[in-house]
Amino acid sequence: MDKTKKILTKILLYFVEIFVIVVSIFPILWVIASSFKTNGEILSSPLALPSSLSFEPYIHLFQEYNFPVYFLNSLLAAGISTFVSLLFYAMGGYVIAKFRFPGRGLLFALFTVTLLVPGHSRTQPIFSLITQLNLYDSIWGVTVVYLSAGMAMSIFVLKAGFMAIPASLDEAAGLEGCGFFRTFWSINLPLAKSALSTAGILMFLGNWNEYYFASLLTVSDTQRTLPIALAFFTSEFSYNYTSLFAALTVVVLPGIILYAFAQEQVQASVVSSGVKG
């Protein structure tokens, strides 16, 4: 009885695991495979593997477009904005989680509903701000805008993360003479790593994929980010599936590889600290 239960549990575990892997990985594999097929092959036999490996569309992409620059720009805009805003929102989330003060509820509500501010109504004020800062057509302008991107989600996740840290730790720190800042920096921040990494990854990926503001605020090739490059292949009256899938691959793969590396680093640290804590 106990044994069958164990086996059933095992089956369930692996079933879920395999399902997750399939739904996550299959579409992207299909896109990559399709980028090696001709238009005709994609149409007539969508499931088949490509009949020959042609790198033609990729060569075209790299000749026509400066993908290494786009990649660096994406990394710059998404990386810096995530790093800075993560610190800011951690500070905000920390005090909201741990202290009572006038305006707390209001501020928290305001921060979290920013998620629902329609994009179009942000366009004009942001465009005007960026041009006044003289950052139009600069990747820095995009970076500044991305600071604001993950506000709601991050505050939420971080607040929850800080709330999970026992208040007794703060009190102990206070008794030992830790000031406000040190209690935050040396006690709470390290213990909230799980929340920090979740919020950080979410913000980074959100910014990595962001299209609208990146395309609105930049024009020159040197300031372009990866998602903009993809938009060139979906313009009106284009029908070349092969190069569309190739562009999709080139845009998407770096994000995945980057994430795979970062994930090893960031989450390894999270897990080890979690197990110990």
Added chain:
Amino acid sequence: MKAPKSSPRVKASKMERANYKWIYLFLLPTVLIFLMFYFVPIIQVFLTSFTKWDGFNAPEFNGLTNYINMFTNSGFTYALKNLFYWCLVGMFLHVGFGVLTAFVLYQKPRGWKFTRMVFMIPNVISAAAWAMIYRFFFSDDMGILNSFIRLIDPNFHVQWFYTSPWAFWAVTFTWLFYAVIVTLLVLGDLMNIPQELNEAAKIDGASGWQLVRHIQLPLCRSAIGTSVICTLTSRISMYEQISLTTQGGPGDDTMSLSILLVKGITDYRYGYANAIGVLMFVIGLIILGIVNKAFRMDVSDY
């Protein structure tokens, strides 16, 4: 920031009062970002929702006309109904699937790290790209799904995105299983559970399921609450998944508030679009309040 005045409603301890300076200093960057990027838009959305406005020329006050137009729009009830169902699906199936995955990964079966990694892949791909992939996936002529089904039944033809009632579910499937955020949040909380607690429960004779039900699940309450809020707000603002696949069709089957809003913009009816924005805002606030209460998210466990 103004210097804080102690409000009678908030009972602050002496120590907390001493900390006000630090508290507001810590809030300052977030408040600044809020003021720079959100304050003006929010005010603008509210004020112009009572005007006729083309987005450029001066708005003209027109009272509640935009709201009346919104409530009487033929797609409006569909949008509300869909939002309701999508919220239900999101809350139970989407979050449920994410939580299940988190618990599975917490058991550390073989390959769990790999699974955790690939689960993130769908989030690395932008919504626009996903929608494109899904159009190919569900396409009758060249899509994967129907090609597979036709291996069994050669005469099978269903236009998932373009036939009632499948369209609703086809759109749902574009996000349903991509619950990595939920999984990460819950997994984070699970990993934070002190080992002693688990071990103590085991010594008391708790079986694996009991441990999950009575110890681990309740301790993930806050993470699940956060997940529910993230999911529900994403449902309110969900746009690309619809606009790039069904555009709200067939008929108004997959209509959403966001699609109505963007249609308003296309027609240069910014006032009307902003009235929809206000409604989305209000719905979001209500959901936030309810979930906060339901999951007792202001209460710390430790």
Added chain:
Amino acid sequence: MKAKKILASVLAGLMLLATAGCNNNGGGSTASGSTASGGSSKGVIEVSIPSYKTGENVGAVFFEPQVERFNEKYEGQYKINLETVPQDGFGDRLKQLAQQNKLPVLVQGGDLDWILNVVIPNGLAWDMTDWLEESGLLERAVQDSVDYNKDKGDGKIYTIPKMTVRPTGFYYNTAMWNPEEDLSSLTMDELVTLLGDQKIAFSTAENGWVSALFLTAFIANQEGGVELLQAGADEKITDFSDPIFVNAVASLQQLLQNNAASNSIGAAYADAANAFMSGQAAVIANGPWMSSEFNESNSANWSNGFDGANVKASLFPGNVGIENNRAFGEWWISASASEEEIELAKAFLEFISNPEELEAYLLAEGGDAPNIEYSEDFKEKQAETQVLADLAADTTEETVYVPCILDVIPNSVANTEFGKLLPSLANGTYTPEEFCDWMTQKSVEASAE
């Protein structure tokens, strides 16, 4: 503690990468900044213009070399740098630039409603009436477009009027279907009969463009239909209860049910084009710009034995060419441009409107320039390209020009509602009457105060 170190080193690494990137880009941005400014250091007037007819866009094939030719001709005097921007969001960019008073010197297009309600009333566009009259460009312009400009601009002209008309008809693959009749002089019914069970490539996703062209043809072929469509160019149609619409939709439904290529339901334009170019459909409706797709140079996109050389073109029955002549032209000049920049802009607009450039344009993208005398060389070359010759032969005094249905209905209905309902029309869920009721309801809602 170890974990903390790793985290710190990751962040430090990120920062390092970021600063490396910023060195790279800092350099890049100043470089582009100096070229972009409308400086006149060595007497060269130089401007940057954002355009979506660049890169992968179908329009780039002709437009990019054209700007090069301009730069060559005026070397040492004028220089235009094209900025490649995606079409998606191009209109938004213009709107924002206008609000900051930072419009480019030469502005490419913009939504019709925006030009009507914002650009002209707020004086954002430079008044080119006098210049056009003095330079003699008006003589080459399409009269309808000049009139439209004047009607909407209170007697003044703010956009360079159209010099060419590009009537849209349809293409057919003679390897599959090779009628001997002069298709444009038939009636729609005769065409449908002649088609038999040949397949037509339709698009029913996005805005349903290819289907909309057929619907337009069905409307235009009925008594009073032409007037209905033409009136729509000035005041958008919001009532579709007229039997003309209902009949046209019924005919379209027949066609969708009997002749649609197998991938038509849910097909985007790309799917329809691919259906035609893989021999899955014998007919596709589309504008003359598609002609370049049938050149040998694009054969990589053909499949299943399709050969561009077999493609012929025709206007729709009843000599109907779909083209809105009561429209603004493609370019206008920003009123905030300096005098030097306006000089350049004028030189550019004159350049692209000179007969040689117009002829080159027509050869590349098809169409007709009614008010210029073609050169022999041009006629020869046009005759060499089968589809262009076909269209040119059909484009005569008799040609009836009508705007596409999508141009004469409210934006949101044209962009989404029409296409959204086509699958339901095709599979019979909606009758033509219901379809028209739906269109009416959505149009009324879209234009509510």
